[in-house]
Amino acid sequence: MGSGSAAANRLARGKPHNYRRLALIAAIIVALAGVTVLVGRGRTSPAVIVASFIATTLAVATPLTLGALSGIYCERAGVVNIAIEGLMLGAAFFGFMATMYARKAGLPSEASLLVGLGAALLTGLLLSLLHAVLSITFRVDQVISGTVINILAIGLTGYLHQQMVFSGTSAASAGVLPTLRIPLLADIPVLGKVFQQQPIAITAIVLVLVTHLVLYRTIWGLRTRAVGEHPRAADTVGINVARTRYVNVLIGGLIAGLGGAYFTIESVPNFQPLMTNGRGFIALAAVIFGNWTPLGAWAAALLFGAAQALQINLQFYADAIPSGLDFLRKSQIVGMVPYILTMIAISGIMGRSTPPAADGQPYEK
Amino acid sequence: MGSSANVLEVRDVCKRFPGVVANDHVSLELKRGEILALLGENGAGKTTLMNIVYGLHRPDEGQILVDGSQVQIKSPGDAVRLGIGMVHQHFMLVPVFSVAENVVLGVEPRRWRAVFDQAKARARVRELSQRYGLEVDPDALVKDLPVGVQQRIEIIKALYRQAKILILDEPTAVLTPQEADDLFRIMRQLAASGVSIIFITHKLREVLAVADRIVVLRGGRVVGTASPRETDEAALAAMMVGREVILKVERGPAHPGAPVLAVHDLRAADDRGLLALDGVSFTVHAGEVLGIAGVQGNGQKELAETLTGLRRARGGRAELLGHEITNRPPRQIIEAGTAHIPEDRQRHGLVLSYPVADNLVLSTYYLPPFAHGPLIDYSQVEENARARVREFDVRTPSIYTRTGGLSGGNQQKVIVAREFSRPIKLLIADQPTRGLDVGSIEYIHSRIIEKRDAGCAVLLISAELDEILALSDRIGVLYRGRLVAVLSAAEATKERLGLLMAGVAE
Numbered sequence: 054m055g056s057g058s059a060a061a062n063r064l065a066r067g068k069p070h071n072y073r074r075l076a077l078i079a080a081i082i083v084a085l086a087g088v089t090v091l092v093g094r095g096r097t098s099p100a101v102i103v104a105s106f107i108a109t110t111l112a113v114a115t116p117l118t119l120g121a122l123s124g125i126y127c128e129r130a131g132v133v134n135i136a137i138e139g140l141m142l143g144a145a146f147f148g149f150m151a152t153m154y155a156r157k158a159g160l161p162s163e164a165s166l167l168v169g170l171g172a173a174l175l176t177g178l179l180l181s182l183l184h185a186v187l188s189i190t191f192r193v194d195q196v197i198s199g200t201v202i203n204i205l206a207i208g209l210t211g212y213l214h215q216q217m218v219f220s221g222t223s224a225a226s227a228g229v230l231p232t233l234r235i236p237l238l239a240d241i242p243v244l245g246k247v248f249q250q251q252p253i254a255i256t257a258i259v260l261v262l263v264t265h266l267v268l269y270r271t272i273w274g275l276r277t278r279a280v281g282e283h284p285r286a287a288d289t290v291g292i293n294v295a296r297t298r299y300v301n302v303l304i305g306g307l308i309a310g311l312g313g314a315y316f317t318i319e320s321v322p323n324f325q326p327l328m329t330n331g332r333g334f335i336a337l338a339a340v341i342f343g344n345w346t347p348l349g350a351w352a353a354a355l356l357f358g359a360a361q362a363l364q365i366n367l368q369f370y371a372d373a374i375p376s377g378l379d380f381l382r383k384s385q386i387v388g389m390v391p392y393i394l395t396m397i398a399i400s401g402i403m404g405r406s407t408p409p410a411a412d413g414q415p416y417e418k
Numbered sequence: 419m420g421s422s423a424n425v426l427e428v429r430d431v432c433k434r435f436p437g438v439v440a441n442d443h444v445s446l447e448l449k450r451g452e453i454l455a456l457l458g459e460n461g462a463g464k465t466t467l468m469n470i471v472y473g474l475h476r477p478d479e480g481q482i483l484v485d486g487s488q489v490q491i492k493s494p495g496d497a498v499r500l501g502i503g504m505v506h507q508h509f510m511l512v513p514v515f516s517v518a519e520n521v522v523l524g525v526e527p528r529r530w531r532a533v534f535d536q537a538k539a540r541a542r543v544r545e546l547s548q549r550y551g552l553e554v555d556p557d558a559l560v561k562d563l564p565v566g567v568q569q570r571i572e573i574i575k576a577l578y579r580q581a582k583i584l585i586l587d588e589p590t591a592v593l594t595p596q597e598a599d600d601l602f603r604i605m606r607q608l609a610a611s612g613v614s615i616i617f618i619t620h621k622l623r624e625v626l627a628v629a630d631r632i633v634v635l636r637g638g639r640v641v642g643t644a645s646p647r648e649t650d651e652a653a654l655a656a657m658m659v660g661r662e663v664i665l666k667v668e669r670g671p672a673h674p675g676a677p678v679l680a681v682h683d684l685r686a687a688d689d690r691g692l693l694a695l696d697g698v699s700f701t702v703h704a705g706e707v708l709g710i711a712g713v714q715g716n717g718q719k720e721l722a723e724t725l726t727g728l729r730r731a732r733g734g735r736a737e738l739l740g741h742e743i744t745n746r747p748p749r750q751i752i753e754a755g756t757a758h759i760p761e762d763r764q765r766h767g768l769v770l771s772y773p774v775a776d777n778l779v780l781s782t783y784y785l786p787p788f789a790h791g792p793l794i795d796y797s798q799v800e801e802n803a804r805a806r807v808r809e810f811d812v813r814t815p816s817i818y819t820r821t822g823g824l825s826g827g828n829q830q831k832v833i834v835a836r837e838f839s840r841p842i843k844l845l846i847a848d849q850p851t852r853g854l855d856v857g858s859i860e861y862i863h864s865r866i867i868e869k870r871d872a873g874c875a876v877l878l879i880s881a882e883l884d885e886i887l888a889l890s891d892r893i894g895v896l897y898r899g900r901l902v903a904v905l906s907a908a909e910a911t912k913e914r915l916g917l918l919m920a921g922v923a924e
Contacts, residue, residue, distance in 0.1 A: 272526045272534045279512050279523055286510035289474075290524030290575075291495035410513070 074342075074404055078352045081394075082110070082359040089363060092381065093370040104246045106362055111247065111254060113365070114358025115319070116141060116329070118257040119312030120336025121343065121350035122264050123177075123305040128345060129268060130301035131281040132188055133413040135199035137309050138333025139206030140180050144313025146210035148173030149324040150217070152317070156227045165227040169318050170311075177310020178303060180206065185302040189295055192415035203333075211326045226322045253311060253319045260308065264347040277301055281409035284416040294416050312336075335395050342398040344406045353398060360391040423486065425450050425614050426471070426502075426583050431480030433466055440466040442638040443480070448583065453605055453615045455629035457622070459658055459855035460826065463638040464618045465507070468585045471616075472504045473497040484583075503576025504585040509568050513561035517554050518543045521575045546574050551607060565714075566597035573604065577613075584608065585616045590624055594713050595883060595916035602628045620658070620856070622651040623884075634658055659856050667863045670871070672891040675704035678875035679725070679844050683734035684744075686717075686724045694720040696899035697734065702844070707866070707876040709890030710901075711883060713919050717899040718879045719761055722848040725877070726758045727751045728766075738844060752781050755843035759833055759850045761879075763826075767833045770822030774814050775803035777821045778836050810835035811861070827858030834865055845869055848879045863889060883912055897921050 086106045090099045120137040127134035152169030160168065180202055187198040230251050234240075238248040268274035276297055279287040284294045312332075317324050335357050342356075343349030364387045367374070374381050381387060397403065426448040433441040440463045448454050458464045469475045471482060473491040481488050484500045491497050497504070511520045518539040527538035543556040552570045560568060569589060576584055586605075590598040605615055605628055619625060625632055625646065632644045634657045642657045656662055679702040688694035695717045702708045712718055723729035725736055727748035735744045743751050752758075760766035768777050779788050779799050787798045803817040812831045814824055821832060830850070837845070847866060851859040866889060870876050880886050886893055887910065894904040895918040903918050 270534060271532050272528055273532065275519060275523065275526065275534050279515065282514055283510070283512045286512055286520075287523070289494050289504075289506070289510045291493070291498060292524050 074344075075349070075352055077403060078356045081356055085359045085363045085390075088381075089366045089370075092367060092374050092378070095373050096370065100243050102366075104244050106359075106366060108246045108249070109362040109365055110355060110358045111250060111258070112358075113361045114354045115254040115257045116312045116315045116332045117336045117339055117354035117357050118261060118351055119253075119308050119315065120333050121339040121354050122257075122260055122347060123309035123312065124337055124340040125264065125268075125345060125347055125350060126277075126301045126305035126308065127181075127184075128340060128412050129281045129409055130277050130298045131284060131409060131411040131414065131416070132185070132298055132302050133195040133199065134184070134302070134305060135196055135334075135337060136180070136184050136202035136206075137312075137336050138329055138331065139199075139203035140177050140306060140309035141313035141316070141333050142210055142327070142329045143180050143206040144173040144176040144310040145316040145328060146206075146214065146313075146324055147176040148310075148314045149317035149322075150213075152227045152322075162227040166230055166318055169227070170314050173314035173318065174307050174310040177306040177308070177313060179306075181302050181306020181309065184306070185299050188415065189298050189302070192417065195413050195415070207327065210324075214324060214326055229322050230319045251319045253315045256311065258351075261347050261351045268347065278409070281411055284411050284414075288416075288418070298416075309333075331392070335391060338395040338399045341406050341408075342403075345409060356398075357391045357394060360394055363390060364388055423450065424448060424483070425485060426616075427483040427486075428467070428471065429481045429483065431467065431470060431477045431482070433463075433470060433475060433477050439638050441470070441477070444635070444638070444640055446633050446640065448614050448616060450582075450614055451609050451612050453609050453617060453628055453630045455625040455632045456616055456618045456635065457620065457625055457632055457654060457658060458635035459620055459857075460853060461855065462635040462658075464635055465587060466638075467635070468504065468587060468616065468618060471497065472502060472585060498579045498581075501580060501582040502585065503579055503581030503583070505569065505572040505576065505587065505589060507587040507591065509565075509572055511560045511568055511571060513559070515560060516556065517558050517560060517563075517571055518556040520560055520571055521546075521556075521578050525579060542578060543574060546577050550574075550577060550604070550611070552604060565592045566594070566600065569593070569601065570604070573608075581613065583614050583616070585618070587618045588620075589617065590619065590621065592714060592881075594919050595912055596920055598624065621884075622654050622658075625654065626651065636660055655856060667860075667867060667888045669867045669889070672706045672870065674706040674891070675873060677701045678704050678739055679877065680737045681725070681734070682736075684721070684724060684731055684736060685733035686720045686729055686731050688720055693732070694899050695724060698896075698899070698901045699734075700894055700901060700904060702875040702877050704843070704873050704875050705870055706891040707870050707878055707889050708904075709886040709893045710877065710879040710896055711886045711893055711915050711919060712881070712896035714881050716896045716919075718848065718881075718896055720899075721896070722758070722761065722846055722879055725751075725846055726756065726760075755841065757837035757840065757842040757845045759830075759837060759845070759847040761848040761852070763829055763833055764822075768821050768829060770820070772821055773818045774807065774812065774821050774824070774832055775799050775817040777832050778803050778806050778817075780836060782840065806835040806839060809839075810865075827854045827861075830854060830858065830862060834862060838865065838869060842869075842874055845874055845876045846879070847876065849881065850878070851880075851882070851885060859885075883915060886915070887912065895919055 086103055089106050090102050093102045120141060123137055124134045148169040151172030152165045155165035155168040184198050184202055187193040188195040230253065232249050232251050233255065235248040239245045268278065276287065276292050280292060280294050280297045288294050316328055339350045339353035339357060342353040364384065367381055367387050368384065371382055424447045428444060428446050430443045430445055431441050432443055444467055456464045466475060470477050473493045473496050482491060483489065489500055521543050522539040527535040529535050540556040547554050552574055554567060554570055554574065560571065589601060593601060609615055617629060629646055632646060633640055634642045634654065636658060644654065682699050684695055684698045685693065686695040698721065700708065710718060720729060724731050727746055731744050735742060737743065738754050738756065741754060743754060764770055779802060782788060783794060788795055800817060807814060807817055810831050812835060813828050821829060851862055866876060878886065878889055891907055892904055893907065893910045893915065894901045895915060897919065
């Protein structure tokens with residue numbers, strides 16, 4: 054009896070309509086992979102295309118996954134986080150700057166990259182601390198607080214970037230984080246490519262699972278969810294609402310910082326103003342579409358990642374695109390796919406999401 | 419220490435809020451295994467006092483002793499450590515959590531320090547529910563449970579924290595009479611097992627039914643102590659209000675006239691889109707009060723809103739004096755002669771940030787004499803406000819006072835004054851006296867009967883059975899969106915209505 058009803062309880066928590074949504078996400082990803090195979094099969098074997106499509110999807114979904122996890126920690130504790138974009142942009146910039154300075158100071162590449170990574174995490178932490186102070190302590194409207202951080206990050210990184218122009222050759226680049234081969238799995242023929250990933254991409258996937266366990270299996274997770282659903286109830290049983298929210302917002306900041314590091318330390322060894330290019334907002338859409346659960350948000354991040362992988366692959370196979378599908382050659386059109394998917398995802402056509410009940414509400418004793 | 423010793427003693431506690439003295443040198447004592455009723459009107463200081471005992475407020479003066487020694491209670495956490503548990507008027511439960519999760523929240527059983535032990539939580543809840551006869555399924559989600567069960571969870575929650583003193587704040591406000599009786603049985607059982615209970619209420623009958631001792635608060639002071647054996651409702655009411663109170667509404671027989679409101683097979687959905695009103699039909703005649711009883715959430719809100727044009731009907735029709743009013747705009751329904759006292763006066767009845775004068779013309783400001791074309795004639799608005807405030811005895815510093823600053827009773831009087839001073843044929847009163855003090859209830863009841871006697875049809879929706887019984891000429895019971903019975907006042911007893919409200923078919 055006990056285990057049976059426990060299982061039912063667990064299912065209920067998984068919210069049944071999520072399964073339909075997950076199936077839909079899987080179907081769209083398969084369709085996008087299918088288009089790639091269709092276009093590229095003249096040049097490469099379908100198995101290789103699929104493996105490379107999956108590998109690219111996992112890699113480019115990294116900042117979306119990390120951004121979404123950042124949002125989940127905040128919002129499950131009841132603090133709306135629309136500042137993911139700003140957190141990641143700031144972290145990308147300061148991570149890059151720190152790497153450059155460390156390199157200039159004579160550190161070896163690997164050490165410089167670690168310094169940069171540390172700086173990115175610290176940036177995420179400090180910017181989210183600002184969000185926490187504004188929205189938890191001073192009870193500023195959380196959307197406004199988040200907007201402040203987004204504008205601050207755009208302005209600050211743009212300005213500093215302009216002021217500290219590195220003429221491309223003056224400082225030796227530290228490169229990017231190395232690709233790791235997951236033992237055994239990476240040696241599988243063809244499919245092995247999927248298991249050759251860079252460290253932040255791997256960490257992101259590990260963090261999805263860790264976050265799931267933290268939220269649903271630990272006391273911290275239970276209390277966090279209680280604070281996000283009914284802070285007064287949590288307060289009356291002795292849970293410190295402000296502290297719980299602070300810690301979760303800061304954890305979210307660290308994770309967004311890691312997401313920012315992806316752009317300038319793992320993806321390309323360079324910083325461009327506005328280089329996060331709306332990924333923070335797509336991550337927010339992934340949070341909503343994933344119904345504020347880590348696994349759901351990850352699935353949504355993979356969906357958006359697959360749309361981006363399609364774009365990358367189509368560019369690669371541009372000359373193989375058959376006539377009649379010429380529109381696929383126009384990168385503006387294919388480039389729109391992730392954004393269109395975002396709008397569809399949050400429009401509610403694919404089922405409604407239920408946010409934590411106290412999401413966005415400042416708590417006053 | 420003997421078993422008759424005081425487990426809790428409050429000595430000379432004072433608490434001031436800006437503008438009011440909520441507790442003025444209040445003292446009381448609670449013995450082991452005793453049920454103490456704290457009786458008083460809204461604003462008498464009962465909840466403030468208990469919030470002090472539970473650590474939600476700090477007293478300005480005075481002492482609190484638990485088991486004979488003086489204690490400082492700075493937070494609910496301190497109170498829980500001292501063995502004090504509180505069941506709040508608004509339940510402190512997380513709707514999407516399971517019963518077990520809600521019970522143990524904050525004091526969770528754990529494995530490896532950080533991991534939540536679901537199995538143990540479930541076992542503890544089962545154990546407590548068996549020991550005290552409080553039936554619950556530990557795995558059910560709270561949002562799926564009726565309020566009576568949710569209240570039981572709150573009690574288990576306190577017992578899980580080893581409460582020896584249990585504070586129940588207005589526990590029967592949301593219960594059916596049978597559920598209330600069930601609660602009283604549980605309370606007696608808990609008291610017998612050594613738990614001491616403080617029971618906050620303003621309902622006289624309940625106090626007499628369950629308390630061992632009664633302490634009456636008025637205006638922040640203890641005005642008397644009584645034993646239920648030596649007192650009666652009238653004496654307690656007088657103590658509570660400070661003057662003689664007419665508990666029974668004076669009303670003669672009704673003289674029903676022609677049908678005013680005819681409702682046929684009305685259907686409507688609730689906010690989640692689920693059918694909440696499932697084919698309701700009835701008629702209200704001129705000069706009669708039709709009471710609609712039912713536990714909250716059985717379609718009352720949807721009924722009132724559909725009839726006043728605030729919610730779309732999904733089917734069926736409503737006619738006012740032969741004119742169809744189904745899905746008509748609210749203004750048209752108002753102009754046809756409908757007055758509405760909404761369930762939530764602060765959200766739907768008033769604009770709290772407006773002055774009293776403006777709220778008094780909310781439904782008529784666009785008509786002469788208040789409007790000349792697009793302009794509002796404020797001298798008329800003010801003149802109207804002065805007249806209404808006088809006529810309906812609204813206690814307000816001035817007609818320019820922010821309506822949100824008035825007491826609940828006076829806010830309700832503003833609504834009544836506005837709605838009753840138009841020529842109306844139909845009054846829809848939804849929970850017209852919720853949360854009001856005895857004096858205001860008395861006043862509003864007599865005004866409603868006055869309207870009835872003047873030939874107005876009255877549809878009274880209330881979760882308070884006493885109110886339904888006191889005012890209605892006929893009584894309908896809503897259960898799960900259906901009108902399961904319509905009884906004449908003579909046939910309707912509390913027991914019969916209670917069973918109908920609980921869905922027990924006759």
